[in-house]
Amino acid sequence: MADTKAAFEQAQKDVKTLTKRPGNEDMLFLYAHFKQAAEGDVKGSRPGMLDMVGRAKYDAWAKLKGTKADDAMKKYVDKVATLLKSHK
Template sequence: MSDLKSAFEQAQADVKTLTERPSNDDLLALYAHFKQATDGDVSGKRPGMLDMVGRAKYDAWAGLKGVSKDDAMQKYIDKVNELLGR
């Protein structure tokens, strides 16, 4: 297993140890980078106007269109480390 992949998996475990809830912007960044790293570019239809949370998540993920999976993994790791104060 590559070092990046193992660091990504460690970051997924580390994010669960946060003592304070991250801001909505940080949560959206984590979500979008995780989805881009695991699933690639966004797929499916954009949620409707009444699904504000789903729409925000979709838009955050769509904003990363074209970002490689490795780059998305690294950005996710960097964001987790930032939230943990590393």
């Protein structure tokens, strides 16, 4: 777990070095996996219809319900590695 946590923390730094912004699907993937790893299952109520961004983020995170933090960290790290390869 310590290695995974260190890789996760490094990936958070690395993602900020991307030369161009990832697409919306990739951004939602990163957001949801980060939140699942950091906070666990989604909390609170789903945002209303008019908050489309908040709703998309909530829904992406909610899909990961029950995912272990370690698994979410690994998938986040893998996605950042893929983005780094394709955006540099």
